[in-house]
Amino acid sequence: MIDNCTQAELESSDTYQKTGAPMRMLDNRGNLISEVQSIDTKANIAADYYSIPTGYKQSSLKQQVQQSQQAIQQMQQQMPHMPEINTMFQQIQQQGDVPPEVMEQMKNLFQQEVER
């Protein structure tokens, strides 16, 4: 989750076509975020500078998200009382304190999970 300004910057990325290339950026207090120091249009850089070195392990963010989702599903299957525990945690967050009966239920459920 992100704040309004970061969201605005993400959504307004295409407005650079209106503003032009951002050469200097200041935050909302006028402090410098970044500024272009130099632009060299005649740089001589080796072609392999842009390639991923051979032998590196390759992955993608999409794959990692899928693996995380699978791990969560497996964990939920191994812990059948997890939804009930989650509901209790939500109640705690909403109420700000822990009712004794909820605490007792949680202890019992945790004990059952531990014994499994």
Add this chain to the structure above:
Amino acid sequence: MKLKIILTMIGLLQTTALLADLKIIINDAEGDSISTISSNYKFARIDNRNEAAYLIIDLKSNQFTSVDPVRKVSLVLNDPQTISINKKSGISINLQNIGKGPLISGFDTQKYSLSANGQSCQTIFGSQEVMKLKGINEIFTTLSSLSQQTSHMMGGSTK
């Protein structure tokens, strides 16, 4: 902050159409160089100060890959095949031209104010002179696509 700098750097990649490589150095408030953008117009690479990892951008396929030479791993950050969702958060974004800006690195600029829901977010000194150079649209398409995917992945605005 890091995201802002990356967005700035990507926006600057379309500076020229010459066959030689392009190299842009970005400074922070202390005047230290914080990032270097290099491009041969097929690929671009972004290096950040104090970080071994760097970003490779395939300008044809719009694929962004993070490369970590310490762990010897590469991670594709976006899915170029994904159709842009273009889902907006509903916040009111205002970009206002507030006049002429100074000459920066030899380029004329205009001053813009970016706000969200009436809250001032940042001031941008943009150069149309830089934007007139060849290759700009490809870069902005890539930038826009990545930003929208990032926005979607991050779940939108909270307040």
